[in-house]
Amino acid sequence: MQNTQQCPNAVQLNHTVVHARDRQLSAEFLAVILGLEVGAPFGPFLPVDLGNGVTLDYYAMTDEPIQPQHYAFLVPDERFDTVIARLEAVGVTYYADPHHAEPGHINRLFGGRGAYFADPDGHNMEIMTRPYARP
Numbered sequence: 001m002q003n004t005q006q007c008p009n010a011v012q013l014n015h016t017v018v019h020a021r022d023r024q025l026s027a028e029f030l031a032v033i034l035g036l037e038v039g040a041p042f043g044p045f046l047p048v049d050l051g052n053g054v055t056l057d058y059y060a061m062t063d064e065p066i067q068p069q070h071y072a073f074l075v076p077d078e079r080f081d082t083v084i085a086r087l088e089a090v091g092v093t094y095y096a097d098p099h100h101a102e103p104g105h106i107n108r109l110f111g112g113r114g115a116y117f118a119d120p121d122g123h124n125m126e127i128m129t130r131p132y133a134r135p
Contacts, residue, residue, distance in 0.1 A: 015055040017045070019066045020121050023058035029120055030056070033086050034073060034127075070098070072126040080113050080129050092117050098124060 020026035023046045027038045031048050039047040045057035050073070075083055084106070087094050094115040096105035106115045112130025119125055 013054050015047070015057050017059050018056050018069070018071070018123065019061040020058050021060070021062060021066065022120070023060040026120050027056075027058040030125070032090070033083060033092075033117075033125075034075070035079065035082065035086075066121050068122040068124060070124045070126065072128060074131055075127050075129060077112070077129040080127065083127050084115065087115075087117055098126070100124075 018026065024038075027046045027048050030036070031038045036048055036050065039049055039055075042057070045059055047055045047057050049055050056071070084094060093100075093103050094106070094117045096102035096107040096115065098116050100116060100118070106113050108114075109128070110130045110133050112128055114126060114128035114130075116124055116126050
């Protein structure tokens with residue numbers, strides 16, 4: 001994979017909006033679990049910077065149902081156990097599979113480790129140490 005210095009014309013994801021009932025609660029939840037920080041409010045958004053130029057902008061949506069989405073985070077192998085320990089410390093169950101049928105287990109896809117968990121709004125969060133091998 002090339003970075004933008006090597007490929008200046010590459011298209012990159014810059015930010016995406018994450019709907020939440022309580023933007024502060026949801027942003028802080030993810031930041032604590034992943035070892036990140038919540039940024040200063042930007043208009044109606046509360047950002048969590050992922051450190052690779054991508055920001056999750058939490059947006060409070062209280063007047064209609066939230067459609068759960070899937071967000072996958074590539075974490076360094078040496079931080080994976082720390083993330084699992086943080087989930088356990090706050091009483092959040094993690095799963096080996098995206099359907100949440102294997103509680104308390106991790107997967108070993110593509111030579112790495114991975115797990116899924118729900119955030120306060122039901123978004124299906126995934127952590128993995130190796131990106132998926134695509135054909």
